[in-house]
Amino acid sequence: xxxxxxxxxxxxxxxxxxxxxxxxxxxxxxIIPSKSFQDTYAAMLLEYVGRPTPLYFAENLTxxxxxxxxxxxxxxxxxxxxxxxxxxxxQVLLARTMGKRRVIAETGAGQHGVAVxxxxxKLGLSCEVYMGEIDVQRQQPNVFLMRQFGASVKPVADGTxxxxxxxxxxxxxxxxxxxxxxxxxxxxxxxxxxxxxxxxFQRVIGDETRRQVLDQTGRLPSELFACCGGGSNxxxxxxxxxxxxxxxxxxxxxxxxxxxGEHASRxxxxxxxGIVEGYxxxxxxxxxxxxxPTHSISAGLDYAGIGPELAELGxxxxxxxxxxxxxxxxxxxxxxxxxxxxxxxxxxxxxxAAAFKKVPHMDKNDSIVIHMSGRGDKDLxxxxxxxxxxxxxxxxxxxxxxxxxxxER
Amino acid sequence: MIEELQKPDYKPIPIMGHLVAGxxxxxxxxxxxxxxxxxxxxxxxxxxxxxDPTADGPLNTEAGETALRNGFKMRDLPSYLDxxxxxxxxxxxxxxxxxxxxxxxxxxxxxxxxxxxxTGIIIPDLPLEDEEGFYAYTADKRIDAxxxxxxxxxxxxxxxxxxxxVSRCYAALRQGVTGTRTIVEDKQxxxxxxxxxxxxxxxxxxxxxxxxxxxxxxxxxxxxxxxxTSIIREAARPGVNDDDSDSRTDAIYQxxxxxxxxxxxxxxxx
Numbered sequence: 001x002x003x004x005x006x007x008x009x010x011x012x013x014x015x016x017x018x019x020x021x022x023x024x025x026x027x028x029x030x031i032i033p034s035k036s037f038q039d040t041y042a043a044m045l046l047e048y049v050g051r052p053t054p055l056y057f058a059e060n061l062t063x064x065x066x067x068x069x070x071x072x073x074x075x076x077x078x079x080x081x082x083x084x085x086x087x088x089x090x091q092v093l094l095a096r097t098m099g100k101r102r103v104i105a106e107t108g109a110g111q112h113g114v115a116v117x118x119x120x121x122k123l124g125l126s127c128e129v130y131m132g133e134i135d136v137q138r139q140q141p142n143v144f145l146m147r148q149f150g151a152s153v154k155p156v157a158d159g160t161x162x163x164x165x166x167x168x169x170x171x172x173x174x175x176x177x178x179x180x181x182x183x184x185x186x187x188x189x190x191x192x193x194x195x196x197x198x199x200x201f202q203r204v205i206g207d208e209t210r211r212q213v214l215d216q217t218g219r220l221p222s223e224l225f226a227c228c229g230g231g232s233n234x235x236x237x238x239x240x241x242x243x244x245x246x247x248x249x250x251x252x253x254x255x256x257x258x259x260x261g262e263h264a265s266r267x268x269x270x271x272x273x274g275i276v277e278g279y280x281x282x283x284x285x286x287x288x289x290x291x292x293p294t295h296s297i298s299a300g301l302d303y304a305g306i307g308p309e310l311a312e313l314g315x316x317x318x319x320x321x322x323x324x325x326x327x328x329x330x331x332x333x334x335x336x337x338x339x340x341x342x343x344x345x346x347x348x349x350x351x352x353a354a355a356f357k358k359v360p361h362m363d364k365n366d367s368i369v370i371h372m373s374g375r376g377d378k379d380l381x382x383x384x385x386x387x388x389x390x391x392x393x394x395x396x397x398x399x400x401x402x403x404x405x406x407x408e409r
Numbered sequence: 410m411i412e413e414l415q416k417p418d419y420k421p422i423p424i425m426g427h428l429v430a431g432x433x434x435x436x437x438x439x440x441x442x443x444x445x446x447x448x449x450x451x452x453x454x455x456x457x458x459x460x461d462p463t464a465d466g467p468l469n470t471e472a473g474e475t476a477l478r479n480g481f482k483m484r485d486l487p488s489y490l491d492x493x494x495x496x497x498x499x500x501x502x503x504x505x506x507x508x509x510x511x512x513x514x515x516x517x518x519x520x521x522x523x524x525x526x527x528t529g530i531i532i533p534d535l536p537l538e539d540e541e542g543f544y545a546y547t548a549d550k551r552i553d554a555x556x557x558x559x560x561x562x563x564x565x566x567x568x569x570x571x572x573x574x575v576s577r578c579y580a581a582l583r584q585g586v587t588g589t590r591t592i593v594e595d596k597q598x599x600x601x602x603x604x605x606x607x608x609x610x611x612x613x614x615x616x617x618x619x620x621x622x623x624x625x626x627x628x629x630x631x632x633x634x635x636x637x638t639s640i641i642r643e644a645a646r647p648g649v650n651d652d653d654s655d656s657r658t659d660a661i662y663q664x665x666x667x668x669x670x671x672x673x674x675x676x677x678x679x
Contacts, residue, residue: 010540012507014464014533015559016581018566158470159460168463168470275507275534275541276461288483289512291460 003192006315008308011191013278017171020178021191027098028193032090032200041093045204048122049078049085053205055212055369060339061356068222068362070355072336073209073237076345076375080115083205083233083373088115088184090201092123095182102126102177105184106170108135108163109299109347110142111374112186117151127151130170132162139299141378160293163303167277187230188307191278195308202236209369210240217367223247223358226371227350228321229264229301231310233373238319247320250310251354253296254323260284264294266306267314267321276304281311297326297382298346300374324353330386332356333376345374346382422625424673425452425502425610427634429469430489431476432458433645433661436654439492440662441641446496448669452610452630453498454531455489457505464506464533464557468635468642483513490525502555502610504531507541515541523552531579533557537569548574555579555610560600567603577608579632582615593623601627618672633672640668 003009011021031037045051054077058070075083088105095103103125107113113129120127129146133155136143143153159165167190174183188198213221224241226234228250238248255263258270265271266282274283276291284292284304296302306314313319324332329346332353336342344352348371355370362368376383384392426445432438445453458473458481465473493501503522510518510532522530530552535543537556547554558570559581570578582597601609601624611624612632621631644661 011536011538012534012540013536015537015557015562015566016464018536019563022563158467159474164461168461171463172466272512275511277463278534280511283508285508285512287512289459289508290477291508 002196005195005309005312007273008279008281008311009192009195010275010280010308011278012275012280013191016175017191017278020174020183021193023098023178024182025193027094028197031094031097032197037093037097041090044089044093044122045086049089051078051204052208052212053077055209055216056342057216058336058340058342061336064339065356065359067359067364068366068368069217069364070359071213071216071221071367071369072340072342073205073369073371074342075205075233076348076372080111080118081375081378082111082115082345083202083236084112084115084186085118086204086236087186087198087201087232088112088119089122091182091184091197092116092119092125095184096123096125098182100125100180100182102128102181103184104128104130104170104173104181105186106130106163106166107142107186108132108166108302109378110135110139110146111300111378113151113153114142114145114149116184116186117146117149120151121149128154128173130154130156130166130173132156132160132166134161135163135166135299141381164277164291187232188235188309189230189277189279189281189305195279198232199235199239199309202232203239205233205236205371206238206240209237213367213369220244220246221369222362222366223249223368224371225249225251225351225355225368227251227298227301227347227373228306228310229253229303229347230305231307233348233371234319235307235309237369237371238313242318248313248318249320249322249354250314251350252321252323253294253298253301253350254325254328255295255297256326260286261293262295263323264296264302264304265321265323266304267311268323279308281305281308297329297386298350298379300345300347301350322354324350328353330383333383334387342372343376344372345376346379348372348374349376421673421675422621422628423451423630424449424621424669425454425612425630425632426450426637426669427454427456427504427632428637429456429458429472429476430486431479431481432472432638433475433641434479436658437641437645437661438489440658441637441665442492442496444662444665445637445669446498448666449673450633450669451498452500452502453493453496454502454504454632454634455493457483457486457503457509459506459509461508462506466635468638472638472642483509487525490527500528501526502529502531503527504533507532507534510535510543511541515543516546519543519547519550519552523550527552529553529555529577531555531557537566537573539573544573544575553577557581558604559583560597575607577610578604580604580609580611580628581613582611583613593620598623598627618675621672622675636672637665637668640664
């Protein structure tokens with residue numbers, strides 16, 4: 001634990017970033033462990049986030065699949081709809097305690113941006129969210145939400161105009177004004193101390209799950225399933241179980257195929273070790289070391305790198321990696337909705353897809369936990385467009401016409 | 410100042426000009442390189458494009474993207490180095506990011522460049538902690554690792570620099586990223602003076618003769634980066650000489666040469 005996870009992690013940044021990171025390192029080791037910080041944070045998790053989130057026995061799915069008992073950690077019931085709020089709230093509280101006046105963040109799908117914007121609104125800091133221009137175009141609902149929380153959304157026109165370019169833009173903005181600004185990173189990656197700090201704020205998911213599953217079943221589950229992009233939800237639920245005889249399965253975005261640009265699976269032999277965005281880990285890259293484009297139906301898993309701790313846990317085999325294709329993910333999304341009345345985020349539906357393949361082959365006395373890291377309301381424009389293409393297009397055209405007519409009046 | 414410039418023994422501070430390999434394209438690069446040499450630039454910093462350049466400003470970021478989109482590959486490097494040498498540059502520094510070096514293997518990357526007579530390697534995201542053994546490995550090579558430091562770095566950081574087995578350093582004159590203007594003041598100069606026993610290349614936001622003059626006696630060379638990228642971008646802009654590559658290349662050559670002379674010749678640009 002700390003700066004290195006095996007050979008992965010580190011703090012590979014330009015000297016200009018060092019002062020800000022050293023200040024943050026110091027704050028992480030002095031402020032976060034303090035009683036006043038821990039008490040304030042715990043109270044906000046209870047009252048504002050809505051913790052503990054339920055561990056739910058999915059009776060219907062269990063019956064249908066006819067194998068292990070299926071439990072779902074309903075993290076998507078947290079305020080703002082995903083696990084992202086645990087980390088956003090922790091880092092924004094830290095920023096306020098450090099005396100910063102402003103927080104900046106990167107966001108891809110917009111979930112982390114929404115969480116940071118909400119936390120900043122609650123804690124009274126100004127907030128700017130950097131978002132690739134392409135993501136701004138395809139994630140308008142989250143752009144709208146961030147603005148409602150008072151954040152200013154800054155479209156990034158560099159590079160591929162997606163998440164990694166938003167990270168670069170946010171880092172550069174931080175370098176420009178590190179004295180008044182804190183950079184709130186959204187996943188368990190980037191330069192030290194981020195991977196360590198983000199895991200610290202997310203491990204509450206696994207701590208709760210472990211207690212809940214022991215309460216409800218009297219024993220540990222045989223397997224956990226979590227989706228894995230950068231990996232903050234996966235490391236969040238896995239950490240409490242690392243020393244237990246529990247199989248830990250992380251599910252990556254299988255996309256549409258194995259060719260470069262068709263997926264975001266870093267842990268199945270398609271990636272190589274690299275040093276990018278301040279840390280050493282596995283990255284999808286070409287022979288020259290240029291980062292490759294990625295694809296996933298879920299914007300939150302569409303990332304070329306993976307958090308350094310998960311890279312090491314994958315290398316040692318403690319965490320097993322698999323992937324789910326876009327089509328399997330949509331099917332799992334529909335199955336959980338119809339069988340349990342629960343709407344998974346497309347990211348989390350990757351975990352469900354992998355679990356549903358495995359469960360029928362497991363013993364009925366076994367139990368498994370699927371991590372629903374987020375709920376699926378936010379994906380309406382993607383899921384409706386994929387499942388009811390013509391109807392949805394017609395609806396959108398009608399809405400656009402209606403708005404235009406309204407504007408003319 | 411004017412009187413001092415007119416002294417017969419006046420020796421201008423050398424300028425290290427920066428070019429991105431493959432930008433704006435192969436021919437445009439050659440023209441810009443030749444123009445820099447003809448315009449009085451003495452040292453060349455050749456940046457190898459990387460997809461995720463965390464320390465570049467918008468201009469050099471875009472230049473790198475353009476080069477990659479045009480198909481720049483690491484296997485093209487020898488040919489770019491030939492172009493730079495043919496332009497008459499003896500002192501060449503390679504600048505790129507850690508992942509490019511790491512992918513090739515740090516030692517192989519260093520050895521290959523050492524073999525072809527490159528003077529220095531600048532990797533801004535390899536920190537002074539020397540986490541890949543880069544500074545230690547280059548210590549007994551002809552080629553030098555050139556760490557990037559910033560003005561007024563904390564004293565423990567400055568001590569770390571002094572403990573490294575390096576003989577050159579690249580000093581960024583202020584915090585921030587490349588591509589915006591810097592005012593050279595006493596605090597920067599005092600910092601440069603504190604870098605004893607190192608050959609100092611000072612830069613970040615240098616766009617005028619005045620700034621370069623201010624560095625005289627405090628740095629061994631002035632680094633000029635996005636100033637040239639901006640000139641090349643303007644000369645290669647879509648819509649200008651689109652259908653005539655000769656006149657486009659010629660425009661790049663002329664504009665870069667004029668831009669270089671403005672910085673390298675004391676009497677012009679005033």
